[in-house]
Amino acid sequence: xxxxxxxxxxxxxxxxxxxxxxxxxxxxxxxxxxxxxxxxxxxxxxxxxxxxxxxxxxxxxxxxxxxxxxxxxxxxxxxxxxxxxxxxxxxxxxxxxxxxxxxxxxxxxxxxxxxxxxxxxxxxxxxxxxxxxxxxxxxxxxxxxxxxxxxxxxxxxxxxxxxxxxxxxxxxxxxxxxxxxxxxxxxxxxxxxxxxxxxxxxxxxxxxxxxxxxxxxxxxxxxxxxxxxxxxxxxxxxxxxxxxxxxxxxxxxxxxxxxxxxxxxxxxxxxxxxxxxxxxxxxxxxxxxxxxxxxxxxxxxxxxxxxxxxxxxxxxxxxxxxxxxxxxxxxxxxxxxxxxxxxxxxxxxxxxxxxxxxxxxxxxxxxxxxxxxxxxxxxxxxxxxxxxxxxxxxxxxxxxxxxxxxxxxxxxxxxxxxxxxxxxxxxxxxxxxxxxxxxxxxxxxxxxxxxxxxxxxxxxxxxxxxxxxxxxxxxxxxxxxxxxxxxxxxxxxxxxxxxxxxxxxx
Numbered sequence: 001x002x003x004x005x006x007x008x009x010x011x012x013x014x015x016x017x018x019x020x021x022x023x024x025x026x027x028x029x030x031x032x033x034x035x036x037x038x039x040x041x042x043x044x045x046x047x048x049x050x051x052x053x054x055x056x057x058x059x060x061x062x063x064x065x066x067x068x069x070x071x072x073x074x075x076x077x078x079x080x081x082x083x084x085x086x087x088x089x090x091x092x093x094x095x096x097x098x099x100x101x102x103x104x105x106x107x108x109x110x111x112x113x114x115x116x117x118x119x120x121x122x123x124x125x126x127x128x129x130x131x132x133x134x135x136x137x138x139x140x141x142x143x144x145x146x147x148x149x150x151x152x153x154x155x156x157x158x159x160x161x162x163x164x165x166x167x168x169x170x171x172x173x174x175x176x177x178x179x180x181x182x183x184x185x186x187x188x189x190x191x192x193x194x195x196x197x198x199x200x201x202x203x204x205x206x207x208x209x210x211x212x213x214x215x216x217x218x219x220x221x222x223x224x225x226x227x228x229x230x231x232x233x234x235x236x237x238x239x240x241x242x243x244x245x246x247x248x249x250x251x252x253x254x255x256x257x258x259x260x261x262x263x264x265x266x267x268x269x270x271x272x273x274x275x276x277x278x279x280x281x282x283x284x285x286x287x288x289x290x291x292x293x294x295x296x297x298x299x300x301x302x303x304x305x306x307x308x309x310x311x312x313x314x315x316x317x318x319x320x321x322x323x324x325x326x327x328x329x330x331x332x333x334x335x336x337x338x339x340x341x342x343x344x345x346x347x348x349x350x351x352x353x354x355x356x357x358x359x360x361x362x363x364x365x366x367x368x369x370x371x372x373x374x375x376x377x378x379x380x381x382x383x384x385x386x387x388x389x390x391x392x393x394x395x396x397x398x399x400x401x402x403x404x405x406x407x408x409x410x411x412x413x414x415x416x417x418x419x420x421x422x423x424x425x426x427x428x429x430x431x432x433x434x435x436x437x438x439x440x441x442x443x444x445x446x447x448x449x450x451x452x453x454x455x456x457x458x459x460x461x462x463x464x465x466x467x468x469x470x471x472x473x474x475x476x477x478x479x480x481x482x483x484x485x486x487x488x489x490x491x492x493x494x495x496x497x498x499x500x501x502x503x504x505x506x
Contacts, residue, residue, distance in 0.1 A: 034061060034070055042073035051223075055369055055488055058082055059399040067383035068403060075225075080372075080392040084399040086406065087382045090438040092373050092393055094446035100393060103374025109221045109229075112247050113214050115289065117297030129294055130447075136279045137451045143458070145274045149188045150459050153181060154466045157198045162471050164200065166504040173497040174314060174473060176202070178307040178463075183208050185459065186302035190295045191257050192275035210249040215300060217243040219489035254292045262286065298452075304491035305367040306456050310463060311494050312365035313358060315484060316414050318475050323416060324468070327354050331465050348461035352430045356419035358460055359434075362442045363407070364414065369398035369488045371444065397441055398486075406439050472503040 035046030050057040062068050062084040069083040083089065092100040101122040114120040118129040136142060158181050165172050180198035187195050187207075197205045217239050221229045232240040258277065265281055276298060280291050317324045334350045348354075372394040379387045387393060404411055407418070423429040437445035443453045450456070467473065476499040478484065485495040 033064065034072070037073040040075065042075045042078070044075045047072075047074070055398045055486060058396055059084075059402055062396060062399045063403070067385070068399075068405065069381065069383050069385050071385060079388070080394060081381070081385055081387060082394045082396055083381070083385075084396045084403055085383060086400070086436070086439040088385075088393075089395045089400075089441055089445065091382050092395065093438065093441065093444065093448065096379060097447055099376050099379055100373035101376055103372075103376075103390075103392070105226060105374060105392070106222075106372065109226070110218050112243065113218050113250065114297055114300070115251075115293035117293035117295075119297035119300060120293075126448075130451075132280065132283070132285060133294070133298075133451055136276060136283075137455070141274050142276075142279070143455070146189055146455050146458060147462075149185055150462050153185055153188075153198065154462065157181070157184070158463070159466060159470065161198070161200055162467065162502050163504070166471060166502040169501065171476060171499050171501055174475075174500045175307070175311045175494050175498040178310050179304065180208075181463070182303050182307040183211075186299050188275065189302065190276045190298045191254075192261070192278055193257055206249065207253050210246040210253075211299065211303075214243060214246040214250050215304075215490055217246070250296065251292065254296055255288060258288055258292055258295075262288075300490065301450070301452060302455075304493075306459055308367040308492045308494075309358065309362050309365075309456075310460055311498050312486075312492075313361040313460075313464070314467075314473050314500075315475055315494070315498060316361050316364070317357075318473065320414050323357055323414065326416075327351075327357060327464065328468055330354055331469055334465070335469070348458060348465065351461050351465065352432045353416060353420065354461055354464055355432055355457065356416040356430070358457065358464070359419050359440075359442075360414055360416045363401040363440065365486055365492065366397040366401060366442045367491050368442075369486065369492050370394050370396050371441075395441060398488075400439065400441065470505055472505060474501050474503060476500065 035043045037043050038045070047054075061070055062082065067088075068085040069081065069088055071079055071081050073079050102120060103122070107120050107122065110120050116125055118126060118133060121129055158177070161177065162172075164170075177198070180202070183197045183205075184195060187193050195205045195207055197203065197208045220239065229240060232238050233244070236244070258281075261277055261281055265278075277291060277295050280294070285291060317327070330351055330353045334348075372392045375387045375389055375391050375393065377389050381387060381393075400406060402411055410418075419433060419435075420430045421433050423431045437443070437449060443450035443456075478496075484498070487493045487495045
């Protein structure tokens with residue numbers, strides 16, 4: 001109670017304090033030195049001043065830190081660590097993994113939407129869900145099911161929509177199209193349910209809209225002081241009132257699907273469907289809350305990450321025609337090779353250059369730009385930074401993709417070849433050379449590394465192959481020739497979408 005009263009008093013004083021300190025803080029928003037910290041409010045003035053460009057600002061600060069790691073004083077005595085140092089990332093994600101968890105702050109902030117699902121779980125609960133999920137993700141039947149879902153969505157929906165757009169010379173928001181494509185895919189894979197979100201009419205599907213709004217408001221909570229959103233929730237006002245409504249829609253819809261699947265299982269004794277929900281139920285995991293939480297978590301993981309990665313990928317291709325030509329050459333070779341006879345996984349496995357181009361795109365524009373862990377106990381990081389119990393440590397994926405120490409002087413160049421080397425036999429063939437996951441934690445790393453990584457690459461490469469084989473995607477020039485801006489929520493988005501015209505290849 002005392003902390004909440006103190007926070008309330010702080011919020012009342014904040015406008016006055018900010019006015020007093022705004023002109024004494026560094027006038028240059030692109031400053032490379034750590035911002036000045038004041039009593040009570042810490043570095044809040046600088047954090048607020050740079051809140052619209054926090055990703056590049058933190059990147060500048062990390063570049064000039066001797067160990068690519070720094071500690072910031074937020075407000076009310078709170079401190080947090082930010083790092084782009086692979087050795088530190090390995091320490092928190094693997095070496096001292098038990099000490100760095102999602103943490104109580106993160107879990108309670110996202111619990112309304114995700115419950116105790118794997119995305120929001122720690123400890124034994126996370127271990128159990130990881131074990132159950134890992135078994136299902138490693139089955140060939142699931143991989144085959146994913147191929148079927150993706151190929152059906154491509155042939156029946158995405159390609160016809162792009163063809164119609166090319167014929168009419170209309171402008172499409174390609175980010176919106178890819179999000180709809182991703183949402184249909186993950187709902188069919190996770191629930192065995194088709195929301196029909198990617199249709200020519202581009203409908204406002206109730207579940208999709210509610211899920212999107214719930215994710216955005218939940219993400220906004222992470223930017224607020226804990227007692228602030230809790231007070232708004234208790235009073236039922238503002239965004240918290242809306243969050244309660246949309247979360248109720250999402251969870252009730254998910255529960256309805258779970259109950260219908262359970263009924264089908266009881267009647268048929270065995271389910272023909274091979275979606276994730278059916279697999280969990282068939283293997284004896286029938287607790288309604290458990291399966292609802294875990295499937296909602298997978299819906300988030302599979303919905304926005306691939307669409308975000310592909311949005312930036314197609315934009316980068318438009319800026320790098322030589323890369324697009326090389327991918328086209330590889331697509332045509334894969335389609336005519338013997339391995340293409342089996343289609344699906346075998347075909348995309350041969351697309352090594354495309355794989356590298358996708359990795360390079362996600363290096364510069366990661367679908368999840370930052371991630372944080374909370375220390376369960378005091379610790380000292382490999383670079384000597386002291387971490388107190390309860391402090392958050394953020395590893396900055398966006399900044400790591402822009403570190404000269406990791407990627408060299410040409411880090412700003414979009415160059416898929418940095419992931420490749422020529423095979424000894426047949427100099428025209430490429431061989432993929434991966435980076436260690438602690439220098440490139442786009443899919444996390446250590447025990448919590450993304451289970452759906454291979455599924456994501458399969459889906460993305462199938463989309464790239466199907467789209468580029470028939471179409472050229474041309475982004476519309478932005479006002480003043482400005483570069484698109486990355487917005488960071490739980491996952492990344494391109495501000496203003498990606499307006500494009502689609503040209504049919506001849």
